[in-house]
Amino acid sequence: DTAVSQTPKYLVTQMGNDKSIKCEQNLGHDTMYWYKQDSKKFLKIMFSYNNKELIINETVPNRFSPKSPDKAHLNLHINSLELGDSAVYFCASSARDLGPPKLFFGSGTQLSVL
Amino acid sequence: AQSVTQLGSHVSVSEGALVLLRCNYSSSVPPYLFWYVQYPNQGLQLLLKYTTGATLVKGINGFEAEFKKSETSFHLTKPSAHMSDAAEYFCAVSGGGGFQKLVFGTGTRLLVSP
Secondary structure: OOOEEEEOOEEEEOOOOOEEEEEEEOOOOOEEEEEEEOOOOOEEEEEEEEOOEEEEEOOOOOOEEEEEEEOOEEEEEEOOOOHHHOEEEEEEEEOOOOOOOOOEEOOOEEEEEO | OEEEEEEOOEEEEEOOOOEEEEEEEEEOOOOEEEEEEEOOOOOEEEEEEEOOOOOEEEOHHHOEEEEEOOOOEEEEEEOOOOHHHOEEEEEEEEOOOOOOOOEEOOOEEEEEEO
């Protein structure tokens, strides 16, 4: 019954590799996000999709490519991993309405690049 | 543009004591303000939010926050801390309406001692 689920929970990999993180939500939301949380716990938005369309794209290296096959899924693919990519990546979703977005977060994917 | 400053990366209280976590914001438009809580190895959960209207907002688990426009503050309080309140707390701001991204503060870790 997990609302927003991410896989894998932990990802340990070597520099230069390519990896993907998957995210799925069963809340019927039409907007999904990727956030990056660094070692100092600072959370910064990376991307947001609404109905499979990219609506927010922060200054993120183009090695990061989000893919939304449908509005319930938003995957994150990372090419040529670097040490600085080590962080916790959170997927989130929200419903589109006139008020402020209430985000529902997944439990995070801890990425360690060696 | 919006930004959030959380004063104090760590706050320690005794069980039963008052909890006060400070948040100041900057926004060029009327802000929406949020407090999220993150328990270890979990995603963020919404505690409470301010949109418009009543400036004292009540949230879950006995927490409340007061929007003070003159002070650009949105401090989080709880009259009596429980051990289960130990977590990381994030203040966030958005500009309101549409596809607005949340801008998070750097978080405050609340430590509760017996």
